[in-house]
Amino acid sequence: MHADRTNRTALIVFGLLVFAAGGAGITASVGGFGQAFSHRTLFGNRVSAYIGHHGWVWYAAAAVCLIIILAALYWIMVLLVSTDRADDIPIPVATHEGTTILLPAALTDALTREIGAYHGVEAVRGRIIGDADDPEIVLAVTASQTADLHALHQRIETEALAHARKALGQADLAIQLDLAVSRLRNGLIEARPVRRPGVTVAYTLQLETGGVRQWPHRAQTRWKYSGMCGGARRRPTSTWATTARPRRARRCPARASASTTSPARARRTAARPGGPGWSARASSARPGACAI
Amino acid sequence: MRLVNRPLALILAAALAVAAVFVIIEVIAAAVHHSPVALPWTTWYRWASRTRWDQLVIQVWSAILIAIGAVILAIELKPPRVTRLPLRSPHDATDAAVTRRGLAKTLRAAATGIDGISAAAVTVGRRRARVTATAAARGRTAAEALRQPVTQALQERLDDMGLRHPPSLTVRVNTRSS
Numbered sequence: 370m371h372a373d374r375t376n377r378t379a380l381i382v383f384g385l386l387v388f389a390a391g392g393a394g395i396t397a398s399v400g401g402f403g404q405a406f407s408h409r410t411l412f413g414n415r416v417s418a419y420i421g422h423h424g425w426v427w428y429a430a431a432a433v434c435l436i437i438i439l440a441a442l443y444w445i446m447v448l449l450v451s452t453d454r455a456d457d458i459p460i461p462v463a464t465h466e467g468t469t470i471l472l473p474a475a476l477t478d479a480l481t482r483e484i485g486a487y488h489g490v491e492a493v494r495g496r497i498i499g500d501a502d503d504p505e506i507v508l509a510v511t512a513s514q515t516a517d518l519h520a521l522h523q524r525i526e527t528e529a530l531a532h533a534r535k536a537l538g539q540a541d542l543a544i545q546l547d548l549a550v551s552r553l554r555n556g557l558i559e560a561r562p563v564r565r566p567g568v569t570v571a572y573t574l575q576l577e578t579g580g581v582r583q584w585p586h587r588a589q590t591r592w593k594y595s596g597m598c599g600g601a602r603r604r605p606t607s608t609w610a611t612t613a614r615p616r617r618a619r620r621c622p623a624r625a626s627a628s629t630t631s632p633a634r635a636r637r638t639a640a641r642p643g644g645p646g647w648s649a650r651a652s653s654a655r656p657g658a659c660a661i
Numbered sequence: 662m663r664l665v666n667r668p669l670a671l672i673l674a675a676a677l678a679v680a681a682v683f684v685i686i687e688v689i690a691a692a693v694h695h696s697p698v699a700l701p702w703t704t705w706y707r708w709a710s711r712t713r714w715d716q717l718v719i720q721v722w723s724a725i726l727i728a729i730g731a732v733i734l735a736i737e738l739k740p741p742r743v744t745r746l747p748l749r750s751p752h753d754a755t756d757a758a759v760t761r762r763g764l765a766k767t768l769r770a771a772a773t774g775i776d777g778i779s780a781a782a783v784t785v786g787r788r789r790a791r792v793t794a795t796a797a798a799r800g801r802t803a804a805e806a807l808r809q810p811v812t813q814a815l816q817e818r819l820d821d822m823g824l825r826h827p828p829s830l831t832v833r834v835n836t837r838s839s
Contacts, residue, residue, distance in 0.1 A: 376670035381737045383673055388730025394723030397714045411709040411719075431688040434681035441678035448671050514770035518759060519748075519823045526751055545756045547745060550763035550770075 372447050379444070455497040455504040460538060473497040473504070476533060480508065483529045489516025491551045505543040506533060513551050522548060665736060743787045747825040759822065761785045768792055771818040777807050779837065790819070790828040795835050804834040 400407045406414075412421075420426045458476070460469040477495035484493045492511040499505045512521055525546065534542045683699050690698040697703055712718065745758035759767075765783040772781035772794045779797040783790065794811050796804040812832045819827050 372670075373666065376666040377737055379673065380666060380669055380733055384730045384733030384737060386730070387726050388734060391723045391726025391728075391730055394714075394719055394726065398716075398719045398723060400715070407715040408713055411712050411714065412706075427688045427691065431685045434684045437681040438678050438685075441674040441681070444674040445671065445678070448667060448674070512763075514766055517821070518763075518767065519821050522748055522757055522823065523751070526755060526757070530752070530755060541754045543754050543756070544752075546750075546758070548748070548757070548759045548763055550760075550766040552766070 372451055372453075375444070375447070453498045455499050456501040458497070458501050458504055458537065460536075471537065476506070476536065479536075480506070480529055480533055483532065484508070484510055484525055487521060487524055487529075489513050489521055499543075503543075504537070505545065506530075507545045507547075509547045509549060511549045511551050516550075518548055518550075522546070669733075669736075746785075746828070749823045749825050759824070764790070764822070764824075767818060767822070768815055771814050772811055775807070775811055775814055777803070778811060778834075785828060788826075788828055789831060790815075791831045791833075793833045793835060795837055797837060799837050801836055804836045808832060808834045 455473050458471045460471050481493040481495050484490055489512050491513050494509045496507050497504045498507055530544050534540055686699050690696040745760050748757040750757045765785045769781045769783045772778055772792055777797050778794045780795040782793045792815055796807050816830055
């Protein structure tokens with residue numbers, strides 16, 4: 370049951386009924402059904418008289434109300450607890466000895482990881498909706514402002530989405546792909562190790578808006594500059610910081626407040642500050658420099 | 662739409678369930694001659710038995726019902742705002758699109774990437790994209806000179822995106838105010 374569609378249908382029906390009742394009332398009141406009718410009382414009609422003389426109508430009404438209660442409770446339950454996410458997806462295999470099940474999270478993880486590694490991609494979110502037998506993948510990809518959206522779209526289509534369709538064995542697997550563009554206009558990321566072994570601090574020079582969404586799930590100290598800034602080695606004026614991932618904190622509580630990026634990502638970020646894929650301008654594409 | 666519909670639907674479902682419970686209670690109470698129990702329906706019955714259709718109270722309540730119904734229908738039947746612009750996709754089963762805001766940011770980045778443009782405001786609608794760029798230099802001549810390269814750059818960016826129905830482009834270049 371798709372709750373949103375049902376909601377809309379039910380509300381349209383309810384709105385029509387209320388509108389029709391009001392219209393009928395005002396029509397009767399102004400004499401649209403005859404002047405004689407408008408002078409009658411509300412119960413002065415044949416339907417009211419019939420109901421008044423036949424008690425079974427009320428028992429029938431009570432039975433209908435029972436059905437309405439059950440339907441309303443089911444509707445409330447669907448509204449409060451249902452989700453459109455797909456269950457475990459059975460993979461068609463050429464064997465009768467068992468069933469292979471693919472967890473939706475595994476598929477979305479693989480997809481987001483693959484697309485997240487593409488050039489110009491800043492963030493990826495994915496989910497699988499619909500029936501397990503006929504799933505639909507919904508992907509939201511956030512690209513940098515300088516990314517070539519057409520090339521990115523083509524690459525996602527021919528690589529990641531093709532892999533997903535192959536994995537599920539469904540060549541016509543429905544996929545919704547939403548390409549968004551990052552809010553970050555000019556950015557320069559400098560990653561460097563600090564004194565504590567294994568910990569790398571990633572400084573993000575963010576000139577326009579807050580909220581670098583590239584690693585929302587990682588513990589990371591993010592610095593936002595509000596104006597011209599000097600060298601990255603100088604401790605910048607911080608406006609806010611976040612440590613969103615508690616796993617590192619459990620392993621090493623003393624490092625929880627520091628930024629923790631993986632060494633591989635640290636190398637990657639350190640190797641290409643301001644390079645292709647980053648949204649820094651050429652004039653600001655050197656560590657410690659920024660332009661407003 | 663979904664944000665409005667869910668609470669509305671919840672209220673409607675709860676109201677229907679409560680009203681149905683009251684009806685059942687009163688029918689059972691009337692059957693055992695203990696009515697009314699939960700609602701003063703006998704008072705309402707007497708009121709309806711003496712109220713005529715042409716009275717003002719009926720017109721007022723009818724107008725209220727019409728207004729409520731019209732509001733609900735307007736909310737539900739209003740076409741949703743365009744949030745995504747479809748892209749040409751090599752696979753039929755892929756519904757690819759760029760978000761309206763994403764397109765606006767891309768156009769804005771393209772406009773501000775041109776030398777001489779200091780800022781740009783972009784509004785993307787269903788059929789039209791309006792870009793208002795601000796020239797870094799003062800003077801109408803400088804702004805006019807930038808209009809053609811800005812338009813060309815933005816049109817190229819739009820064409821490169823592979824939109825199924827690319828919006829028409831309207832570009833204005835303003836001079837910097839004081």
